[in-house]
Amino acid sequence: MHRIYLIPGFFGFANIGGLTYFHHVTRVLEDAMAAQGHTCQVIPVITHPTASIPRRAIRLAEVIDGTTGYDDDPIHLVGHSTGGLDARLLTSPGVQLATSIDVQRIAERVTTVISVAAPHYGTPMAGYFSSTVGQRLLALLTLLTIYTLRFGKLPLGVLRLLGGLFSKADDLFGFDNTVLDQLYANLLDDFSLDRQKAINDFLDDLRADQSLIPQLTPEGIDLFNAATRDDPSIRYASVITQARKPGLRAALHVGLDPYAQLTHAIFRTLHLLTRGQRSPGPDVLTLERAQLLHHTYGETPSPDASDGVVPTLSQLHGEVIHATWADHLDVVGHFDDASHSPPHVDWLATGSNFDRKGFEALWQDVVGFMTRE
16 A cells, blocks of 8 residues: 655645645545555645744654554655655655654655655745745735635635735735734634634744744755755655746736636735746756756746746756646645535636646646656
């Protein structure tokens, strides 16, 4: 039996009051494994959202240690966003983590490490979230994500306030703290008291330990990469995402729906926050990788290309097994498909047109890599 651990990322709740970050991924992985004649156990990891990468890697080790025995079942680590860095650190030869768990024993059983939209070379957005206003905005964006997944759409009144707030996106440090607090309170009021407590506990955890954020800057990741090595006995792969650059073309893809256009304004701000990534060297953007990306996107992505959270070229690590037009949360199932049961709910309208067919193709490629002899 294949054991698959799903590691969440920057917005990383795994389960809050019945809301599951990886719900759709779990189902498609199980179906794809069964179609190939394999059985699997898919285990979402509940981790600390913005704690340091070492702390998150320790949590990953604890989950693996608590869910596996001493059998020979292959272990696969699938990390979305920052989760890909957690998996790399845990499996780095000779890693020293502050835990009594035998990390080496765990690493010896890992067959594959697959990162999905992970910031292997950092994201400029992390520098903004290090500011006081940025920390408030991060809490609001996290609550927006949770709210959308719970209710399907944001309230129109809240959306209008957001539209006004994000229409000034070029002034990225001009967000009104009073408006941010008002939006936060309005959104939280719509949840039951039990869910309010669960969400507040999660966001308190996010505020209490933000060690991860400076580690995700391009400069912080330089130190991570200097101290981390791939294990030659493990196969590493990456899934690459790029959303359409905000502008007339993306706006046309979004459509005329006012709700979609307003959420697209939020995405435009996030896209602006990811700009400024330095160009990777030829050891990262190899000819083979450049040709694969060119085939998917019609051109080699520029350093400013991103999925709204992580620059596209920052996601390259190991074998590139899939590249697609998608935003940061599309690839874990948060895209628009109301006809599916259970329905897929979109995070933000980005104009990438990611759909169920693309979602299944992506995760089938992930399974294909896991089961490759």
